[in-house]
Amino acid sequence: MFKKMKGFKTKHQILFAIIIGFAVVAFWRGVWGILDTYLFPNNYELSSWVSLISGLFVLIVTRHAIKGLM
Numbered sequence: 001m002f003k004k005m006k007g008f009k010t011k012h013q014i015l016f017a018i019i020i021g022f023a024v025v026a027f028w029r030g031v032w033g034i035l036d037t038y039l040f041p042n043n044y045e046l047s048s049w050v051s052l053i054s055g056l057f058v059l060i061v062t063r064h065a066i067k068g069l070m
Contacts, residue, residue: 040047 035051036047039050
């Protein structure tokens with residue numbers, strides 16, 4: 001089954017790229033929708049700042065963790 005799927009994937013790379021792109025966008029749309037609902041729902045500006053700062057914190061921590069592994 002995996003050999004058949006691999007052959008299909010190599011022949012239809014554009015289709016797989018579109019499907020994967022759609023899945024990524026749909027996932028993040030859902031995440032942001034949930035954050036808008038539950039993370040300071042009455043204060044859009046504070047919610048945006050907290051999201052920005054927490055996202056930057058995660059990026060910095062993971063960058064340092066990856067550097068430590070190399």
